[in-house]
Amino acid sequence: MTKPPLRWVALTTATVLTACFLLLPTLVVVPMSFNGSSTLGVFDSTWTTRWYDELLSSSAWRTAAFNSLQVALGSTVLATVLGTLAAWGFSKLGIYGRAVQGGSIAPVIVPPIILGVGLYSVFLTWQLNGTVLGLVLAHTVLAIPFVVIAVGASFAQLDPVYERAAASLGAKPFQTLRRVILPLLLPGVVAGALFAFVTSWDEVVVSIFLTDAQTRTLPVEMWIQVRTQVTPTLAALGTCLLLVSSLALIAMQVLRRSERDD
Amino acid sequence: MTVGTAPAPRRRGRHGFGGGGWVLVLPLIAFLAVFFLYPLVQMARESMSGGFSTYESIMTSPVYRKVFWNTLTIAGATTAICLVLAYPYAYVMNRVSPRVRLALMAFVLLPFWASLLVRSFAWIALLQDSGLVNQALQGLGLTDEPLSLIRTTPGVLIGMVHIMLPYMVLPLYTAMARVDDRLLLAASSLGATPLRRFVRVFLPLTLPGLGAGCLLVFTISLGFYITPALLGAPSQAMLGEVIAEQVEQFGLSTASALGIVLLTGTLLVLVVVALFAKRIGRSSR
Amino acid sequence: MTENSTVTTGAALTLSGVTKRFGDAVAVREVDLELMPGEFLTMLGPSGSGKTTTLNMVAGFLQPDAGRVVLDGREITTTPAHARNIGVVFQNYALFPHLSAVRNVAFPLEMRGVGRKEALRRAHGALELVELEKCADRRPAQLSGGQQQRVALARAFVFEPGLLLMDEPLGALDKRLRETMQLEIMRLCRRVGSTVVYVTHDQEEALTMSDRIAIYNEGVIEQLGTAEDLYERPATTFVADFVGDSTILSGQSLGDGTVAGDGWVAAGPERSVVPAGRRASVVIRPEMVRLSPAEDTKSAVNQMTGHVTDVVYLGSQVKYIVTGDGGDEVHAKIARSTQWSRFERGDRVNATWASEDCVVLDS
Numbered sequence: 001m002t003k004p005p006l007r008w009v010a011l012t013t014a015t016v017l018t019a020c021f022l023l024l025p026t027l028v029v030v031p032m033s034f035n036g037s038s039t040l041g042v043f044d045s046t047w048t049t050r051w052y053d054e055l056l057s058s059s060a061w062r063t064a065a066f067n068s069l070q071v072a073l074g075s076t077v078l079a080t081v082l083g084t085l086a087a088w089g090f091s092k093l094g095i096y097g098r099a100v101q102g103g104s105i106a107p108v109i110v111p112p113i114i115l116g117v118g119l120y121s122v123f124l125t126w127q128l129n130g131t132v133l134g135l136v137l138a139h140t141v142l143a144i145p146f147v148v149i150a151v152g153a154s155f156a157q158l159d160p161v162y163e164r165a166a167a168s169l170g171a172k173p174f175q176t177l178r179r180v181i182l183p184l185l186l187p188g189v190v191a192g193a194l195f196a197f198v199t200s201w202d203e204v205v206v207s208i209f210l211t212d213a214q215t216r217t218l219p220v221e222m223w224i225q226v227r228t229q230v231t232p233t234l235a236a237l238g239t240c241l242l243l244v245s246s247l248a249l250i251a252m253q254v255l256r257r258s259e260r261d262d
Numbered sequence: 263m264t265v266g267t268a269p270a271p272r273r274r275g276r277h278g279f280g281g282g283g284w285v286l287v288l289p290l291i292a293f294l295a296v297f298f299l300y301p302l303v304q305m306a307r308e309s310m311s312g313g314f315s316t317y318e319s320i321m322t323s324p325v326y327r328k329v330f331w332n333t334l335t336i337a338g339a340t341t342a343i344c345l346v347l348a349y350p351y352a353y354v355m356n357r358v359s360p361r362v363r364l365a366l367m368a369f370v371l372l373p374f375w376a377s378l379l380v381r382s383f384a385w386i387a388l389l390q391d392s393g394l395v396n397q398a399l400q401g402l403g404l405t406d407e408p409l410s411l412i413r414t415t416p417g418v419l420i421g422m423v424h425i426m427l428p429y430m431v432l433p434l435y436t437a438m439a440r441v442d443d444r445l446l447l448a449a450s451s452l453g454a455t456p457l458r459r460f461v462r463v464f465l466p467l468t469l470p471g472l473g474a475g476c477l478l479v480f481t482i483s484l485g486f487y488i489t490p491a492l493l494g495a496p497s498q499a500m501l502g503e504v505i506a507e508q509v510e511q512f513g514l515s516t517a518s519a520l521g522i523v524l525l526t527g528t529l530l531v532l533v534v535v536a537l538f539a540k541r542i543g544r545s546s547r
Numbered sequence: 548m549t550e551n552s553t554v555t556t557g558a559a560l561t562l563s564g565v566t567k568r569f570g571d572a573v574a575v576r577e578v579d580l581e582l583m584p585g586e587f588l589t590m591l592g593p594s595g596s597g598k599t600t601t602l603n604m605v606a607g608f609l610q611p612d613a614g615r616v617v618l619d620g621r622e623i624t625t626t627p628a629h630a631r632n633i634g635v636v637f638q639n640y641a642l643f644p645h646l647s648a649v650r651n652v653a654f655p656l657e658m659r660g661v662g663r664k665e666a667l668r669r670a671h672g673a674l675e676l677v678e679l680e681k682c683a684d685r686r687p688a689q690l691s692g693g694q695q696q697r698v699a700l701a702r703a704f705v706f707e708p709g710l711l712l713m714d715e716p717l718g719a720l721d722k723r724l725r726e727t728m729q730l731e732i733m734r735l736c737r738r739v740g741s742t743v744v745y746v747t748h749d750q751e752e753a754l755t756m757s758d759r760i761a762i763y764n765e766g767v768i769e770q771l772g773t774a775e776d777l778y779e780r781p782a783t784t785f786v787a788d789f790v791g792d793s794t795i796l797s798g799q800s801l802g803d804g805t806v807a808g809d810g811w812v813a814a815g816p817e818r819s820v821v822p823a824g825r826r827a828s829v830v831i832r833p834e835m836v837r838l839s840p841a842e843d844t845k846s847a848v849n850q851m852t853g854h855v856t857d858v859v860y861l862g863s864q865v866k867y868i869v870t871g872d873g874g875d876e877v878h879a880k881i882a883r884s885t886q887w888s889r890f891e892r893g894d895r896v897n898a899t900w901a902s903e904d905c906v907v908l909d910s
Contacts, residue, residue, distance in 0.1 A: 007456075011350050011353065011354050012354065014347075014350040014351070014354075015350060015351050015354040015355075015366070018347050018348075018350070018351045018427070019351075019366065019369045021347070021424065021427075022369050022370060022372070022373055022424070022427060022428070023372065023373075024388070025381050025384040025385050025388060025424055026372055026373045026376045026381055026384070028384050028387070028388065028394070029376075029380055029384050032384075032387060040386075040387045042392045042393070043394075082289055082290045082293055083290065085286045085287075085289060085290065086286060086287045086289070086290035086291075088283075088286050089283040089284060089285065089286030089287035089288075089290075090283065090287060091283075092283035092286075093283035093284065093287070097283055097284075097287070100287060100291065104290060104291075104294060106294075106298070107294070107298055109481070109528070109532070110302075110485075110525065110528070111482075111484065111485020111486075111487075111502070111524060111525070111528060112485070112487070113485055113487045113502045113505055113506065113521070113524070114302070114305070114485065114505075114521045114524060114525050115298070115301065115302075117305060117505060117509060117514075117517050117518060117521045118301030118302050118304060118305040118518075118521070119297070120509060121301070121305060121308050121514055121518065122300060122301045122304050137297050138297070140293070140297070141293075141294065141297050141298050144290065144293075144294065148290075159641070161637060161641045162643060164606075164608050164628070164635075164637075164641070165635070165637060165641035165642075165643070166629075166643075166654075167607070167608075167627070167628035167629040168606055168607075168608075168628055168629075168631075168633065168634070168635035168703075169629075169654055169655035169658055169702070169706075170629055170630075170632065170655050170658035170659055170706070171629055171654075171658045172629050173629075175658060176629075179654070180643055180645075183645045184643075184644065184645055198375070201377075202377035202378070202379075204377070204378070204488060205487050205488060208506070209506075209509065219377060219379050222379055222380075222383075223379060223488075226379070226382075226383045226386070226492060227491075227492075230383065230386060230387065234383060235387070238376075238377075238380035238383070238384070241376070241377055241380055242375070242376045242377075242380065245375040245376065245377070246375055248375075249375050
């Protein structure tokens with residue numbers, strides 16, 4: 001099929017521009033964080049790591065980072081356990097199970113701000129506002145759909161014939177679980193856990209409602225700073241957050257690659 | 263490895279292994295009931311704490327009417343712009359070599375992994391008077407004075423389109439990838455010009471993906487908070503911002519009522535589109 | 548596999564009255580089978596005829612609704628699958644994707660309490676037997692279909708089961724590979740000495756490999772016998788049709804083993820008596836039909852006069868399809884090496900056969 005040049009020039013230009021539009025804001029934080037100019041977004045000719053120093057030496061940021069980590073780990077564990085068990089259950093159930101499985105994806109459809117308001121009002125009565133536990137519970141709700149989807153996909157790929165094969169080879173049910181089923185599920189579970197971690201790590205809307213001065217997570221701290229005063233320190237933070245997310249993404253790719261080639 | 267389809271009994275799930283399925287699902291259901299459904303219920307109750315009066319005042323107040331209107335128009339505009347940008351991008355992604363496709367896909371996926379907050383404030387830095395965008399515009403000689411882009415409607419649109427674009431590209435790409443090239447060849451052999459072929463064959467075939475993408479972008483935009491709060495004009499506040507404001511000012515019942523309105527609106531859009539899609543699916547047979 | 552590869556005593560398997568229903572449909576109806584130790588039995592039949600369901604009940608994956616399964620004198624009807632010590636080779640191999648070939652083969656040994664090292668040693672031995680030693684550390688996804696098949700075989704053999712079940716193991720392979728693997732399976736089975744129940748819908752495969760064949764049709768075994776039994780003395784028209792190429796003529800029985808049809812009369816061996824007046828079928832194998840130019844139209848028993856309507860060149864044989872004056876068809880296969888002159892389409896011929904070469908069956 002001969003491609004008329006004009007059409008393709010236009011398409012290519014559009015694509016390139018769109019790609020730049022996508023990439024520029026995502027990546028621009030990196031150079032911004034190293035630039036000497038004290039006005040964010042204005043570049044001068046000096047380069048420095050001073051913003052990182054400020055970041056790392058600030059106790060507010062360190063506390064926020066610690067909080068973020070706690071909450072992310074807690075919600076990851078909780079969401080992964082609940083989601084994996086449920087995905088296993090769903091794989092055994094028929095049509096009704098499928099409907100409920102669809103329902104467990106609901107937290108993704110509901111705008112986070114609504115969940116934020118709802119949980120805020122509920123946590124008021126339960127006195128969970130401004131606690132790490134409250135945050136963990138809230139983030140778990142948000143993370144659960146991802147775990148259910150990832151682990152559910154793993155189960156779907158798990159052919160029932162493996163159970164029969166294992167039984168025919170003499171494996172009692174528990175041995176089949178341990179030696180055949182769990183190893184095959186592991187990639188899905190790990191993927192779900194990584195998704196859960198990143199979801200919690202980046203979560204801001206719900207967290208805004210549920211945190212107080214002591215329990216702020218990194219995104220919340222960032223949010224407060226952005227509204228008051230925009231400094232390159234934020235760019236440094238943004239770069240760090242980008243790094244963490246990227247590491248998680250790379251970890252997932254490595255996982256998928258290793259399970260396929262090996 | 264070819265794995266056969268085992269004749270699993272359809273009555274039960276495929277893995278009749280170990281105990282019952284509901285026991286395993288129960289913890290999840292209980293958890294979501296307590297920490298997801300109950301807050302929504304509570305929100306509804308809170309909104310009704312003054313009877314219907316809260317809803318009345320919201321619906322009749324011109325201020326809130328404006329907010330609803332803004333939310334709808336900005337969400338709609340975002341969807342439209344995303345569509346215009348995403349369609350060619352997805353189209354090109356389908357036509358290029360696998361290597362280039364991988365790169366294009368990476369560009370689309372990368373933003374997902376940078377938190378939305380980071381990207382939003384990156385836009386603040388870029389769109390401010392002394393930011394890169396204005397520098398570029400002045401450098402190219404398009405304007406003499408910096409354009410005020412932050413805290414304006416164009417500003418918020420730029421930010422939201424940026425965030426939403428991947429959500430539009432992915433469904434479009436998937437739908438386009440499914441289009442059988444032979445159909446296009448057949449159309450050509452029947453005498454269709456490239457334009458005709460595009461409008462009468464290609465476009466309709468990508469409609470499901472288009473619909474999915476628009477739905478996704480629109481519904482997410484309705485409930486958006488962060489980006490409009492950072493980049494939007496105060497006079498053009500969206501529903502999310504207003505809700506947050508109310509919570510800050512301890513107007514919990516108003517905030518709840520607004521939240522219910524938002525939730526209902528979002529669900530309504532989903533239901534309407536779902537029904538519509540079924541209609542189209544049926545009529546095309 | 549032990550190094551001195553002692554022959555395992557095959558197990559004796561008996562099925563009595565085994566029945567399985569799925570809802571209203573009866574998949575297996577009152578099946579009786581008795582296998583001698585070391586025997587290679589094939590269950591042959593079309594899809595859905597109940598052969599795989601029977602196999603699954605022997606393996607323990609399904610529970611029969613009625614009947615008993617007895618292995619070496621012990622009733623195993625309700626024993627769970629993992630306690631039956633029966634080797635199974637699945638249709639799509641069912642190799643565990645997360646384990647290498649040798650770990651797959653070692654799996655059943657480890658399940659029986661053999662230590663990791665010893666299990667791997669014996670697994671390597673089993674792989675040598677199927678000539679896949681060099682692929683030992685590869686994952687199933689990296690192996691070809693034929694290689695996966697051989698690993699699946701090794702995995703089923705390695706713990707020396709008395710009974711081996713195979714569910715259409717060669718279905719996914721191409722013809723040449725299938726033929727090679729058929730011989731390989733036979734060789735291995737003979738060497739190990741296990742009793743084998745083999746399921747297939749390919750009659751050539753069944754005829755090649757088995758000691759005895761059970762023909763399944765709609766949940767019932769229509770005939771159980773050697774290849775010769777089935778081919779030369781089919782018990783029903785289904786068996787006659789399913790096994791080998793044959794002409795089946797339909798006519799009216801005259802009572803004494805004779806059947807009259809449109810333009811022909813067939814007289815079978817006296818023992819095949821169908822009551823007079825009933826519809827009967829006459830089965831004639833094509834190699835038993837002789838063709839001669841029809842010079843005169845004298846009618847005779849076991850003869851059909853007609854035109855050659857088709858000639859098919861089969862390499863070592865030529866197949867003629869003769870349409871009789873009455874409309875019925877007779878197939879004849881004539882070896883190329885004989886002196887018979889070739890017939891052309893449209894030639895008028897007499898197709899004849901001997902009385903002892905045809906089988907008269909109740910329709």
